[in-house]
Amino acid sequence: xxxxxxxxxxxxxxxxxxxxxxxxxxxITRDRVRRVAEQLGWRPSTAARALSGEGSAxxxxxVARPAATLGVDSFFLQLISGxxxxxxxxxxxxxxxxxxxxxxxxxxxxxxxxxxxVDGVLxxxxxxxxxxxxxxxxxGLPAVVTGGVPDPDAGPPGLSTVWVDDAGAMAxxxxxxxxxxxxxxxxxAGLEGLAHTERRMRTLRAEAASRGLSGVRSVxxxxxxxxxxxxxxxxxxxxxxxxxxxxxxxxxxxAGVAAASSLGFAVPADVSVVAWEDSALCRMVHxxxxxxxxxxxxxxxTAARELLALLDDGPAATVQVPLxxxxxxxxxxxxxxxxxxx
Amino acid sequence: xxxxxxxxxxxxxxxxxxxxxxxxxxxITRDRVRRVAEQLGWRPSTAARALSGEGSAxxxxxVARPAATLGVDSFFLQLISGxxxxxxxxxxxxxxxxxxxxxxxxxxxxxxxxxxxVDGVLxxxxxxxxxxxxxxxxxGLPAVVTGGVPDPDAGPPGLSTVWVDDAGAMAxxxxxxxxxxxxxxxxxAGLEGLAHTERRMRTLRAEAASRGLSGVRSVxxxxxxxxxxxxxxxxxxxxxxxxxxxxxxxxxxxAGVAAASSLGFAVPADVSVVAWEDSALCRMVHxxxxxxxxxxxxxxxTAARELLALLDDGPAATVQVPLxxxxxxxxxxxxxxxxxxx
DNA sequence: CCCGCGCACTAAAGCGCTTGAGCGACCAGA
DNA sequence: TCTGGTCGCTCAAGCGCTTTAGTGCGCGGG
Numbered sequence: 001x002x003x004x005x006x007x008x009x010x011x012x013x014x015x016x017x018x019x020x021x022x023x024x025x026x027x028i029t030r031d032r033v034r035r036v037a038e039q040l041g042w043r044p045s046t047a048a049r050a051l052s053g054e055g056s057a058x059x060x061x062x063v064a065r066p067a068a069t070l071g072v073d074s075f076f077l078q079l080i081s082g083x084x085x086x087x088x089x090x091x092x093x094x095x096x097x098x099x100x101x102x103x104x105x106x107x108x109x110x111x112x113x114x115x116x117x118v119d120g121v122l123x124x125x126x127x128x129x130x131x132x133x134x135x136x137x138x139x140g141l142p143a144v145v146t147g148g149v150p151d152p153d154a155g156p157p158g159l160s161t162v163w164v165d166d167a168g169a170m171a172x173x174x175x176x177x178x179x180x181x182x183x184x185x186x187x188x189a190g191l192e193g194l195a196h197t198e199r200r201m202r203t204l205r206a207e208a209a210s211r212g213l214s215g216v217r218s219v220x221x222x223x224x225x226x227x228x229x230x231x232x233x234x235x236x237x238x239x240x241x242x243x244x245x246x247x248x249x250x251x252x253x254x255a256g257v258a259a260a261s262s263l264g265f266a267v268p269a270d271v272s273v274v275a276w277e278d279s280a281l282c283r284m285v286h287x288x289x290x291x292x293x294x295x296x297x298x299x300x301x302t303a304a305r306e307l308l309a310l311l312d313d314g315p316a317a318t319v320q321v322p323l324x325x326x327x328x329x330x331x332x333x334x335x336x337x338x339x340x341x342x
Numbered sequence: 343x344x345x346x347x348x349x350x351x352x353x354x355x356x357x358x359x360x361x362x363x364x365x366x367x368x369x370i371t372r373d374r375v376r377r378v379a380e381q382l383g384w385r386p387s388t389a390a391r392a393l394s395g396e397g398s399a400x401x402x403x404x405v406a407r408p409a410a411t412l413g414v415d416s417f418f419l420q421l422i423s424g425x426x427x428x429x430x431x432x433x434x435x436x437x438x439x440x441x442x443x444x445x446x447x448x449x450x451x452x453x454x455x456x457x458x459x460v461d462g463v464l465x466x467x468x469x470x471x472x473x474x475x476x477x478x479x480x481x482g483l484p485a486v487v488t489g490g491v492p493d494p495d496a497g498p499p500g501l502s503t504v505w506v507d508d509a510g511a512m513a514x515x516x517x518x519x520x521x522x523x524x525x526x527x528x529x530x531a532g533l534e535g536l537a538h539t540e541r542r543m544r545t546l547r548a549e550a551a552s553r554g555l556s557g558v559r560s561v562x563x564x565x566x567x568x569x570x571x572x573x574x575x576x577x578x579x580x581x582x583x584x585x586x587x588x589x590x591x592x593x594x595x596x597a598g599v600a601a602a603s604s605l606g607f608a609v610p611a612d613v614s615v616v617a618w619e620d621s622a623l624c625r626m627v628h629x630x631x632x633x634x635x636x637x638x639x640x641x642x643x644t645a646a647r648e649l650l651a652l653l654d655d656g657p658a659a660t661v662q663v664p665l666x667x668x669x670x671x672x673x674x675x676x677x678x679x680x681x682x683x684x
Numbered sequence: 685c686c687c688g689c690g691c692a693c694t695a696a697a698g699c700g701c702t703t704g705a706g707c708g709a710c711c712a713g714a
Numbered sequence: 715t716c717t718g719g720t721c722g723c724t725c726a727a728g729c730g731c732t733t734t735a736g737t738g739c740g741c742g743g744g
Contacts, residue, residue, distance in 0.1 A: 001730065011694045016732060026692060043456035047398065048730035050389035051699045058437070070419045077412045077419065077440075084440050093459060095400070096438040098419075098426050114385035116700095117435060225622040254626045261628065280567040284596045285627065286603065343700065353724045358702060368722060390700035393729045458730095 001042070008036045019044075046093075050116060058093040059307060060118040064105040064125065070098065074250075074279050075296055076124075079146070082300020083122065086308065092119075102127065106135050113139045120307050122146060126195040133159050142310040146303040149195050150318045160306040161318045162299070166196045169292055169324045170203040173246055173274055174211075176290075176326055181335035182244040182272060184215030186235045188228055188256065190248035192220035197248065200276075204246075215240065221252065228252025229259040236263050236271065243335045244272040250281045253289055257331065268333035278327055287330030294324040343384070350378045361386075392458060400435040401649060402460035406447040406467065412440065416592075416621050417638055418466075421488070424642020425464065428650065434461075444469065448477050455481045462649050464488060468537040475501050484652040488645040491537050492660045502648040503660045504641070508538045511634055511666045512545040515588055515616055516553075518632075518668055523677035524586040524614060526557030528577045530570055530598065532590035534562035539590065542618075546588075557582065563594065570594025571601040578605050578613065585677045586614040592623045595631055599673065610675035620669055629672030636666040 005012045010029060017024040018033035025033070050056040061083070063076060070076070080094070087094055095118055099105050109132070112118045120142035123132055126149070136143045137158055144160040177185055187204050190197045201218040208216035219235070221227035228247060232255070235242055245260075247253035253275035257267050265271045267287055275282055278293035299321055306317055347354045352371060359366040360375035367375070392398045403425070405418060412418065422436070429436055437460055441447050451474070454460045462484035465474050468491070478485040479500055486502035519527055529546050532539045543560040550558035561577070563569035570589060574597070577584055587602075589595035595617030599609050607613045609629055617624055620635035641663055648659055 010692095012731080013695080013733080014693060017693085020732085022733095024692070029692080041452075041456060043453060045393070045730055046457045046459050047389045047392035048699090049732080051387070051393050051701090051730080052732045053699065054732075056389065070416075070423060074412075080438070081412060081440055088439075091453070093437050094439065095435050096422070097430075097436065098423050110383075111385060111433070114383060115388045117388050225626055251622065251626070255622075258626055258628060280593065280597075281623075284567055284593070284600055286600060352722095354701080355703075355725080356723060359723090362702085364703095366722065371722080387700055390729090391702085393700080393731090394702045395729065396702075 001044075004033060004036050004040060004042060007040075008033045055119040055311070056117055057091065058095050058118045059087065059304075059311075060095045060097070060108075060112055060121040061124070062097040062099055062105050062108050062121070064099050064102050066100060074281075075277065078296035079124070079300040079303075082297035082302075083304040084300075085297075086301050086304035090308065092308075102131065106131060109135060109139065109141065113141050120144075120311055122303055122307060125191075127193050128195055128198050129193075130195070142307065144303050144306045144310065146299065147196055149199055150320075158310075158316050160310055160316045162303045162306055162321060163318070164196070164294065164299070164321055165323050166199045167203040169276075169326075170200050171207055172323075172326050173276075173292065174204065174207040176328070176332065177244045177246075177272065177274070178211060180244075180272065180332065182242075183213055183335075184240060184242040185213070185244045185246060186216075186242040187218040187246045188231050188248060188252055189218045189220045190223050200248065215242065221248075223249055223252065225251050225255035228255040232256040232259040233263060236260060236265055241265075242271065244274070244332070246274045246276065248276045250275045250277045250279045250289070250291065253291075254281055254285050257285055257287075257289070267331050269336060272332040272335075274326075274332060276324075282329070290329045290332040291327050292324040293327050294322065343386075345382060346375060346378050346384060349382075350375045397461040397653070398459055399433065400437050400460045401429065401646075401653075402437045402439070402451075402454050402463040403466070404439040404441055404447050404450050404463070406441050406444050408442060416623075417619065420638035421466070421642040421645075424639035424644075425646040426642075427639075428643050428646035432650065434650075444473065448473060451477060451481065451483065455483050462486075462653050464645055464649060467533075469535050470537055470540050471535075472537070484649065486645055486648045486652065488641065489538055491541055492662075500652075500658050502652055502658045504645045504648055504663060505660070506538070506636065506641070506663055507665050508541045509545040511618075511668075512542050513549055514665075514668050515618075515634065516546065516549040518670070518674065519586045519588075519614060519616070520553060522586075522614065522674060525555055525677075526582060526584040527555070527586045527588065528558075528584040529560040529588045530573050530590060530594055531560045531562045532565050542590065557584065563590075565591055565594065567593050567597035570597040574598040574601040575605060578602060578607055583607075584613065586616070586674070588616045588618065590618045592617045592619045592621045592631070592633065595633075596623055596627050599627055599629075599631070610673050611678060614674040614677075616668075616674060618666075624671070632671045632674040633669050634666040635669050636664065 001012055001015055005015045014025050015033050018030040019037060046057050097108055123143055123145045124147055126145050144162060146162045148161045148163050150161055150163055189201055204218055219231050221231055245256055247256055253273055257273055260267055260271055267273050275289045275291040278291035282289035282291045302321055343354055343357055347357045356367050357375050360372040361379060388399050439450055465485055465487045466489055468487050486504060488504045490503045490505050492503055492505055531543055546560055561573050563573055587598055589598055595615055599615055602609055602613055609615050617631045617633040620633035624631035624633045644663055
């Protein structure tokens with residue numbers, strides 16, 4: 001910067017003003033400075049900028065899942081892609097960290113905050129009794145929680161929320177299956193304690209109750225193909241096996257179909273299958289899976305945009321992304337016999 | 343830090359010495375300072391540290407693939423998990439960015455360098471005629487290229503390389519298939535221009551030549567399930583279809599099996615299938631896929647460790663990770679008829 | 685003719701940390 | 715007693731940028 005000042009024949013302050021679009025220099029000087037800067041390939045040192053109070057030009061994202069579970073899940077990379085698209089516009093960096101559990105995640109937030117490493121964070125996988133919003137509020141770290149449920153108790157202010165209507169989506173799935181004649185439905189759910197898992201389970205119960213169905217329930221898992229398959233086997237081997245299975249992710253759905261076949265259950269003749277989360281996977285197995293589809297990349301974009309707004313001292317917001325659409329493929333069909341039984 | 347100094351009754355410099363294990367303070371003072379710091383929950387501001395020449399305590403990773411291709415690939419998240427395990431020991435941050443192509447990737451490196459944002463980078467997906475090593479060398483940014491091939495022309499010094507013996511792995515695959523009687527083998531390869539893709543293709547040609555096989559070839563793709571399926575269909579519909587298919591990733595292998603079945607080819611009775619890269623996917627389809635397995639998380643750990651060594655002014659190194667093992671499952675079998683034909 | 689004002693720009697302090705120079709106290713050796 | 719050398723610590727500069735408080739100048743109005 002000293003260089004630029006010298007070559008442009010002005011003071012460093014003038015350079016700073018010129019390059020930051022601040023008043024205090026004439027247009028002609030501004031242009032000259034800009035040209036010199038460009039020619040020198042100058043970029044502000046983030047360290048220096050941060051030190052003089054500008055913030056670190058970085059946002060953080062930590063995902064608390066064991067490496068194994070992260071496995072086949074396409075969700076995070078898609079989300080991150082979307083986030084980056086938006087961050088790139090402002091040349092913000094994304095500090096990424098994967099940790100084992102929420103406690104470790106909180107520790108990371110504290111450290112990042114103490115080190116002034118990030119200006120804000122994106123939190124994913126909100127939980128019931130989640131300690132993170134309170135912590136972030138205490139630290140005063142701008143944050144948007146994605147995939148959350150709008151907090152009815154209006155959690156700490158200053159947090160934005162980007163959410164998906166899991167309840168509505170679950171209702172549409174149940175509606176679809178019910179219309180096909182299914183009365184015994186098992187929901188192979190995701191991780192217990194995640195807000196959206198709980199919400200889906202709650203909605204399923206409510207839907208079942210309102211339709212007077214008794215053979216409907218949720219079984220939480222760890223999202224892995226192994227558990228997906230195991231639970232599938234267990235429920236299908238029961239006395240009155242379900243006629244429809246709803247899986248909380250694509251991986252389990254695929255594993256479940258395989259498990260069902262190996263037990264002699266044809267899909268969808270003997271049992272219908274719905275995958276929550278559409279991906280290439282769903283079109284790689286036979287039969288192609290009926291799935292709930294949403295635009296994860298766009299989800300990331302939205303979240304990032306809300307965070308940007310927060311960093312600009314905008315108001316905290318609660319924004320809803322479009323309802324996942326149910327893509328009907330080959331894995332769902334009328335219940336065998338076709339008779340609509342109560 | 344001023345706080346700590348005051349409370350411990352010493353100067354700021356003494357605090358700095360004490361907390362950085364530098365000589366110049368007595369052990370007793372050092373302890374006192376440490377205690378105060380801990381009690382205050384102090385963490386050095388990375389910005390200030392970086393500004394006074396210490397480096398940013400951050401390493402960068404940029405992957406140049408369109409968001410779509412990033413999709414189902416479990417490779418990157420696994421790699422990143424491994425990387426993080428090692429970085430976490432030193433509280434180094436990981437700045438992550440996904441971009442469209444290598445040109446954009448280079449731009450990111452330049453920017454990061456100019457902004458003093460990272461101390462070093464991990465580069466993935468090395469290519470033939472890769473501009474990145476030269477650029478990083480020019481910038482003087484420590485880097486380790488992972489998944490590379492040790493450069494026979496000894497590229498720029500200062501770059502470490504962590505590599506996998508793709509040639510050996512390909513040889514083992516061909517050996518396995520040959521022993522089963524397969525003579526017509528098609529390799530559905532990955533992205534053309536990637537170093538490891540080229541190496542696999544070259545090795546396949548060499549193996550074919552040395553065994554006098556003529557019906558052996560590679561077909562590059564974009565790694566997507568769509569192209570995997572399309573290529574599979576094309577080669578199987580030819581006059582003399584191959585009896586074995588080798589896919590450069592798990593996603594294409596799964597898609598390929600589906601495509602083959604839909605064409606009436608049974609696996610492995612009519613055509614054997616090998617997947618390069620083992621994952622849950624390979625055990626989620628029927629038949630279970632024979633696959634090349636390697637420990638991607640360990641791969642990431644190794645890469646990160648080499649980068650750490652580089653940051654400690656260690657020497658550049660070329661380290662090889664274990665040869666992928668061929669896990670024989672159900673998707674490979676003797677060629678139909680069993681006769682060993684030339 | 686001078687005052688006061690606005691404009692374009694400069695000077696300097698400060699962000700939180702590291703670091704080389706400096707300084708007094710203490711001790712061993714002559 | 716004095717010298718020279720450590721040891722334990724303090725001082726102050728400096729990293730690259732922002733920002734506040736000036737400074738000098740030209741111009742229009744009284």
